[in-house]
Amino acid sequence: MSNRLLAVPLCALALCAVTLSGCGAARGPQDAAVVAATHFAAAVSQHDGAAACGLLGEAPRTELEKSAGKPCAQAITGEDLPGLGRIAKVETWGEQAQVRGSSDTVFLSHLTGHWLVMAAGCTPRPGDPYDCIVTGG
Amino acid sequence: MTATTPREATAPAKSTRGFLRDNALSLFFGLLFLLALGGQAAAGWADLNNRLHTDGFPPMPFGRYMTSADFAVDVAENWQSEYLQFFLYIVATIYLIQRGSSESKDPGKEGRESDEEQLIGAYAKPGSPAWARIGGWRTALYSRSLGLVMGILFLLSWLAQSIAGRAAFNADQLRQREDPVSWLSYVSSADFWNRSLQNWQSELLAVASMAILAIYLRERGSPESKPVGAPHDATGSES
Known part of the structure; x- marks a missing residue:
């Protein structure tokens, strides 16, 4: 196989890798993740449990219901979740996103065509995963 | 309409056979490469979905896995x-x-060997590549290409x-x-x-x-x- 023929798939792979990297973190997914995180925080602060649970992923919803012993819509409003505050940084990698606000950090996943909250009320722990009030486990 | 002679009819078939024979090694490894890449894609997809399931995430569709960073880095x-x-x-x-x-x-x-041994410059043969014969930076570059x-x-x-x-x-x-x-x-x-x-x-x-x-x-x-x-x-x- 000639070197030219080899270079074609390799350059395609390099381009693909660049697209998949942070360079490819387009504003669209980031904006959509911020909207989902903001709506979730607003629903919780307004005690709209149904709306908040509609933006929650399956794993954290199940975990929340299990630990509280109540339906999600009742349990979520009982959690001491801080508001997001001013958005400081947003990162999207593949199907995952992190929205950092001035008072909370929220982790989201792009599932079934929508960004859903997988963890909220998260505080950083150096060298360890964030400690989150609502999480999938 | 013109009649096709047996010789004309068999010429393309012979040409195809000739191409396959002349390039059998490249075609064999090219085919194995594609089969192995397909197998890696299927196995890698299943492996990622196992990990996603363990972490409480839903499975990733195969098409999305093929354009994912997980697949790209493994390749x-x-x-x-x-x-x-x-x-x-x-x-x-x-x-x-x-x-x-x-x-x-x-x-x-050991070493780069002489121009005579490497058939470059004045020692190039009639069938030698042009950049082997021409000398200067082009021959130096081609010698290391x-x-x-x-x-x-x-x-x-x-x-x-x-x-x-x-x-x-x-x-x-x-x-x-x-x-x-x-x-x-x-x-x-x-x-x-x-x-x-x-x-x-x-x-x-x-x-x-x-x-x-x-x-x-x-x-x-x-x-x-x-x-x-x-x-x-x-x-x-x-x-």
Whole structure:
């Protein structure tokens, strides 16, 4: 196989890798993740449990219901979740996103065509995963 | 309408057979490459979905996996090591010999060799490539083109591994509720060097094994082997 023929798939792979990297973190997914995180925080602060649970992923919803012993819509409003505050940084990698606000950090996943909250009320722990009030486990 | 003679009818068939025979080695490995890549895609997809399930995430569709950083990094980390292997082998065998190995050139011929031995400049033959005959920078560049291209392909695929690897690593970090890392942090991380070195060691072992085993073992009919009756101490063209 000639070197030219080899270079074609390799350059395609390099381009693909660049697209998949942070360079490819387009504003669209980031904006959509911020909207989902903001709506979730607003629903919780307004005690709209149904709306908040509609933006929650399956794993954290199940975990929340299990630990509280109540339906999600009742349990979520009982959690001491801080508001997001001013958005400081947003990162999207593949199907995952992190929205950092001035008072909370929220982790989201792009599932079934929508960004859903997988963890909220998260505080950083150096060298360890964030400690989150609502999480999938 | 014109009648087709038997000779005309069989000419394309002969031409196809000729092409297949003349390129059998490339076609064989090209086909195996595609089959193995397809198999890797299927196995990698299943493996990722197992991990997603364990972490409480739904499975990723196959089409999305094929364009994901997870798939790209797994492909690139193997590509870079193969190109590194060939680059090192091409360059190292210029200066280093292995007595008795069919993979080595003759003892005493270490180095770039003379223009006469390399058929360049005034020593070029009628069928020699134009850049071998012309002299100057073009002949100098062409004289190093194989190693150069292999080296560039290695660097490109290693760069692709670092970029796709960072993207896959950061997605994993977010799934585990940890912060994403910068490219510089990633290329100094255990994940990046574990992926790189585990491939390098296997390629280097394979090359060393081939250089040594080719001294004592034979494969009748293979150009990668000395003739079956060649002495163990016969090196390169001596065999």
